[in-house]
Amino acid sequence: MTSCPVVDGRPLDPEVVRPLGYGVYQIDTLFQRAHFDAAYLIVDDGHAAFIDTGTGLAVPRLLAALDALGLRRDQVDWVIPTHVHLDHAGGVGPLMQHLPRARALVHPRGAPHMIDPSVLYMGALAVYGQAEMDRSYGTLVPVPAERVVESEDGQQVPLGQRVLTLIDSPGHARHHHCIWDPVSRGWFTGDAFGLSYRELDIDGQPWVMPTTTPVQFDPAAMRQTIARLMASQPECMYLTHYGRCAPVPPMATQLLALLDKVEALGLRLKKAPDRHAALCQGLSQIYRASLLATGSTLPANEIDHLLAMDIELNAQGMGVWLDKLPD
Template sequence: MTSLREPAPHDSAEHGIVTIDTGFHRPVFDAAYLVIENGRAAFIDCGTQHSIPALLDALARHGLTPAEVDWLILTHVHLDHAGGAGALMQRLPNARLVVHPRGAAHMIDPSRLVAGATAVYGEQEMTRSYGEIVPVPAPRVVVAEDGHVVNLVGRALLCVDTPGHARHHLCVWDERSRGWFTGDTFGLSYREFDSAHGPFIVPTSSPVQFEPEPLKASIRALLARDPDWMYVTHYGRIGDAQRLGADLIEQIDAMVRLAREARSASDGLHARLTESLADHFVARARSHASPLSDEQARAALAVDVELNAQGLEVWLARAG
């Protein structure tokens, strides 16, 4: 595969924002963000327990200590975003954790999260990929209702309810950068797909709570602020939000159509859906003039195709 490229700027703290590669799955795949303001800091998402050294290293590189972190804000509680939260909070003596109302209980008692993920991946893979999932003491958890403002020494970080990928999802608006920290609401944009046309983007569903209409409404809500930047978890800061948002909405509709068509396939829903989704995304990458070959693009998106298929299948079963 074409070699992966670090996003620019990776560690320049432009607008006081640092992109941190959490190391999950592969390089330049999963980001957490460090927001620095007047000698204090907030993390937005944190990766897994295995990501903690990278997060603490980012603090040290910018002259900060763990005691100077005031907040850990989670966009949602899927483990690639929040699996390391409890263990990280043990290292941040003055921080509080901010999470969507539907996610708070899972951070305080992660047993259901662990059981569900273990049932899918098995204990060995859970340990290898995520490490130990540690509870966060309830007094350190702040529930962020829609419109909640996190105050980072005068810098307002606005938390907005953004369902669609998951019902426990929020995005964070930072007026200073005119940017959204989007978690998975604004899709996936891997740097190896970048071309002369700019970033390439793909929607991401989730195997349990994908809802296409709420997701499209959430994307439109993000675009309504006319952002300069989107800080996506997978991966890094991207511009051109209006084009990409329109692209996401178009693709969500296409994914729904493909799922409904696959339902009557003689070779089975899952097999037909994964094939049609892969063909769809690869064709779009080709029209985007991605530097990857069709084979490379298919390999790079294989995990996401599988997860999108699972999310669509659960949605189909629920929608009837």
């Protein structure tokens, strides 16, 4: 039997909180399935910050992580969603109710939606429907305006003995920022550096794909964000979907190559009849071919099963992007 990791003499259940080194901990929110949606907790000199929270249904797991690490609720200084999509920020409001000193640090385009999440909820409802909202997202809770801080590009945020840096990072969403941790030399990327699932690893190496989900996909902005992230020469990326990923340079090369193919697919199908179905089919073919080229031996139907939700949502997002382009 594999023993649990021990931090400060305290055994940790890796299914609740997984230490990644340098005071960084990963929490599986169990959104949709295991190993799909991560929240992170940074701990430094008695101070803590959550980065992304998952949905409101994940809050008990986030609080359990604090308990497992022996942290009091009032030791959490910040709750920092990378952006306000509900799988990243749906838990901010209910989590803040348990953290008396914490402030929510939110991109200025997203901050109003944390204070009044009604528009955010209705937008998600239009995409997912009521049954899925009830099953996967739960109720949204407003954050009091006085507890919300709007981030700035280049903002530095002290946390214990380290200083985090936030940068504006559009491409997936215009209300997205990424967080740089100088101690681990890693970026908390939300969805700005794509998605990478451990089931798709090839010989222990991550395979990463761009996410084009509704409604603000912008391939040019995404390339600029990736370049800006890479300029720091990061040693790892902390992806919400899913986990700490390294080495970074080959991931960036592969991500940009796939982004080129996805953009070309969309432009080719802009006027296609039954465009959505064609985009889904085209995305599936691109992902399968990329995985095959990098040595994956997974059957095509298993790849499609693992990526089914992403293919559907990515196609929807590409449709919104294509409709905004001039004829």
